[in-house]
Amino acid sequence: xxxxxxAAAGPLLRVRDLEKxxxxxxxxxxxxxxxxxxxxxxxxxxxRGEILGLVGESGSGKSTTGRLVLRLIxxxxxxxxxxxxxxxxxxxxxxxxxxxxxxxxxxxxYSSLDPLAPVADIVGEPFQVHFNLSRKQREAKVVELLxxxxxxxxxxxxxxxxxxxxxxxxxxxxxxxxxxxxxxxADEPVSALDMSTQSQVVNLLSDLQERLGVAFLLIAHDLSxxxxxxxxxxxxxxxxxxxxxxxxxxxxxxxxPYSEALISAIPVPDPQVERNRERVVLxxxxxxxxxxxxxxxxxxxxxxxMDICMTVDPEPTPTADGGTVACHLHTSGPELGGRPLAExxxxxxVDAVE
Amino acid sequence: xxxxTTGVAPLLEVTDLSVAFTGHKETxxxxxxxSFSVEAGKTLGIVGESGSGKTVSSLALVGLLPRNATVTGSxxxxxxxxxxxxxxxxxxxxxxxxxxxFQEPMTSLDPSFTVGNQLMEAYRNHKGGSKxxxxxxxxxxxxxxxIPEPQKRISEYPHSFSGGMRQRVMIALxxxxxxxxxxxxxxxxxxxxxxxxxxxxLLRRLQDDLGMAIIFVTHDLGVVASVxxxxxxxxAGQAVEQAPIDDFFAAPRHPYSIGLLDSMPQSxxxxxxxxxxxxxxxxxxxxPPGCRFAPRCPHVIEECTTAPPALELLEDGRRVRCIxxxxxxxxxxx
Numbered sequence: 001x002x003x004x005x006x007a008a009a010g011p012l013l014r015v016r017d018l019e020k021x022x023x024x025x026x027x028x029x030x031x032x033x034x035x036x037x038x039x040x041x042x043x044x045x046x047x048r049g050e051i052l053g054l055v056g057e058s059g060s061g062k063s064t065t066g067r068l069v070l071r072l073i074x075x076x077x078x079x080x081x082x083x084x085x086x087x088x089x090x091x092x093x094x095x096x097x098x099x100x101x102x103x104x105x106x107x108x109x110y111s112s113l114d115p116l117a118p119v120a121d122i123v124g125e126p127f128q129v130h131f132n133l134s135r136k137q138r139e140a141k142v143v144e145l146l147x148x149x150x151x152x153x154x155x156x157x158x159x160x161x162x163x164x165x166x167x168x169x170x171x172x173x174x175x176x177x178x179x180x181x182x183x184x185x186a187d188e189p190v191s192a193l194d195m196s197t198q199s200q201v202v203n204l205l206s207d208l209q210e211r212l213g214v215a216f217l218l219i220a221h222d223l224s225x226x227x228x229x230x231x232x233x234x235x236x237x238x239x240x241x242x243x244x245x246x247x248x249x250x251x252x253x254x255x256x257p258y259s260e261a262l263i264s265a266i267p268v269p270d271p272q273v274e275r276n277r278e279r280v281v282l283x284x285x286x287x288x289x290x291x292x293x294x295x296x297x298x299x300x301x302x303x304x305x306m307d308i309c310m311t312v313d314p315e316p317t318p319t320a321d322g323g324t325v326a327c328h329l330h331t332s333g334p335e336l337g338g339r340p341l342a343e344x345x346x347x348x349x350v351d352a353v354e
Numbered sequence: 355x356x357x358x359t360t361g362v363a364p365l366l367e368v369t370d371l372s373v374a375f376t377g378h379k380e381t382x383x384x385x386x387x388x389s390f391s392v393e394a395g396k397t398l399g400i401v402g403e404s405g406s407g408k409t410v411s412s413l414a415l416v417g418l419l420p421r422n423a424t425v426t427g428s429x430x431x432x433x434x435x436x437x438x439x440x441x442x443x444x445x446x447x448x449x450x451x452x453x454x455x456f457q458e459p460m461t462s463l464d465p466s467f468t469v470g471n472q473l474m475e476a477y478r479n480h481k482g483g484s485k486x487x488x489x490x491x492x493x494x495x496x497x498x499x500x501i502p503e504p505q506k507r508i509s510e511y512p513h514s515f516s517g518g519m520r521q522r523v524m525i526a527l528x529x530x531x532x533x534x535x536x537x538x539x540x541x542x543x544x545x546x547x548x549x550x551x552x553x554x555x556l557l558r559r560l561q562d563d564l565g566m567a568i569i570f571v572t573h574d575l576g577v578v579a580s581v582x583x584x585x586x587x588x589x590a591g592q593a594v595e596q597a598p599i600d601d602f603f604a605a606p607r608h609p610y611s612i613g614l615l616d617s618m619p620q621s622x623x624x625x626x627x628x629x630x631x632x633x634x635x636x637x638x639x640x641x642p643p644g645c646r647f648a649p650r651c652p653h654v655i656e657e658c659t660t661a662p663p664a665l666e667l668l669e670d671g672r673r674v675r676c677i678x679x680x681x682x683x684x685x686x687x688x
Binding site: 026028044057058104116141165166167179194195196197198199200201202206222223225227228248251261262264265266268269270271273274279281282285 | 391400403404405417440516517519546547548549550552554555573574575576577578579599600601611614615617618619620621622624627628629630633635636
C-alpha cells in the first residue's frame, strides 16, 4: 500500500493492519450478539506534507479510520506511528502532547463550532489548553491564523452564526492549524458546502499544504473534488482499502471495479455526455459490515465477478501506475492482468450461481 | 422558458412570484419576481447557492412556508391559481397533484410508524378506499421504486432502511397518488454519489413511465446536466439566467452561471487550482442596489452598480439578467 517516498526519514504517518471491531449489543441485558469489523486490516502511509485522499461510501469505515489515527477511539489491533513514535503506546499527558501534531477538521461546520463563543475564543482555545499565553499574545496568534485562512481581525468578535458555511469551515481550519500540527485529518470538510464554496475550501487546503507543509488525510465521498487536492488516493470499501495510488492515475485509470463505479457515478456538467455515456451503475447498497460477503467483499455488486472472487479475498497487487489494487482481475495472471476494465467483457459464471 | 416554443400549454406557469418574510424589525424579500414554467413530462432545474431563494420559491408553490411569509404573484397549475388558495384547497393539491420530496430522508419520515402505514395514510387521505386497496397500492409503489421484497419491507420501520432506501420510500410516498408535478428539493444532496446515481436513474425512469413534470432544486450542475430539460439559475432571490440545458451548458451567458460551471472540479485539469467565485451570497437585507451579483462579478463595470438589470429575453429564447451579456459573449468567441 505504499507509494513513492520523497522524505528519506520515512513517512510521517505509518498505519499498519489497523482494525476496529465494534460489538453489536441487543436487548435489555445488552448482550453482544455480533461484531462489526468497521476497519479491517488497513495499512497506509502519509508522507510529510502530502495530502492523501481517502474515499468511499458511507459505512465504508473511512471516518472511523480517521478517528482511530487520532485515537479518538481505540483501535482493536494494528499499529500507528507518527514521526516514528508509536501513538498507541502513549498515555495521558504524552498523548495530549502528541495530539498537538495531529488535528481534526469535522464535516459539519454548523455543529463543530461553539455557537456561544466568539471566533477569538474558538481559534484561541488550543493555545489556552496547550500553552500559557496572555490574552494579548493569544489574540495576536489568532489574527495570524485567521489571515492564513483568508479572514481577518475584523472577524475576531463575531459569532459562528454570523458566518456562511464556507467561512465557518475556514474558522475550523484555523483552529486546527493553531498548534502547528504536522498532520490534519479532515473528515468530509466540504460535503456540507455549496459547489462554489467547496472549491474555496479545497484550494485553501492545497495552499496550506504548500505553504506550511502540513500533511492531510482528506476523507470524502466525492472523488472528483478530492483528486484535485490529493497527491495519492486510497479507496475504501467495507472496512478495507481496495485501491491506493497516484491521484490522477486512480481518477482517470481506475484499476479496481469499485473505484471505476465510484468515478462513473459522478454526474458530469455536460448534458450530452450525460445522455450518451455508459454508466457502471452500482446496484444496491453496500452490504452490512455485520455479515460481510465471503472472498472479495465487493463481489456481490461487482460487474466483473468471477468464481474465485466468491471464495478468495484478493491480496493487494502492484499496478502499472505504481499503486496497489486488491482485485482478482489483477491477480489472475497475464490473461487478465494489466488490461483496462473497459476491455474486459467476460462476465463470468457467477450468473449461473445467482 | 415562458415563451412556449412548442405550443403546448405548460402544466405550471409561475409569473412574478415574490416571497417576503416579516421579522421583528423589517420585512425582507427573499424571492423577487421570479417567473418560470414547466411542461408535462419535463424537468426544470432550479439552481443556486444556499441563500439564493431556490427552495423558498419552490415551496411557496405548495404553501409550505412559515406563517410570516407573504407570497405574491401568480402560479397557475393546470388553470388553477395556487397563490392565495386556502389552506384546505392547498392540502388537496399537495400530495394529490403536486408532491414534494426533501433533502433529508432521515428526518422526513415518521420514525414511529411503519413505512407501509405512512404510505397507506397518504393514499387514503387523498383517494379514500379500503385499507387492503391502499396496502396493495403501497406495495406496488415500493416495487416501482426498486425496494426488494416489498411484502416484507412494508411492515418495517424507517430506521431499518438505509439512506438511499429511505429516499426511495420518500419517492414512493410522493408518487403514491400519481401527482402531475413533483418538486424535488435537493433529493440527493445527503446521499453518496453511487446512491445519488441510482436515485437519479430512478427519477428519470419514473418520469418516462408516469409522464409527470419535475422541478429539481439543486446546487449541483452535474445533477442538472443529467436530469433536467430546462434550467433556471437563481442568485440572491432573482432568476439570473433561464435556458434549455444544451444551450446553457454549451455557452452560459450570465457571469454567475459561468462562475458556477467553472467551479465544478471537472472544469480544470489536475494540478490547476480549482476555480471559484470569490465572496458569498449577500443576505436578503443587504442586497446591493444595482446588479446583485456585481460585488462578486469579475466583469463588473460602473453601470452595473447603479441600476438593477432586467431579465432580458434573447433572440434564441433564453433569458439573461446582465447588461454586459452581449459584450461577454463577443469576448468569449473572439
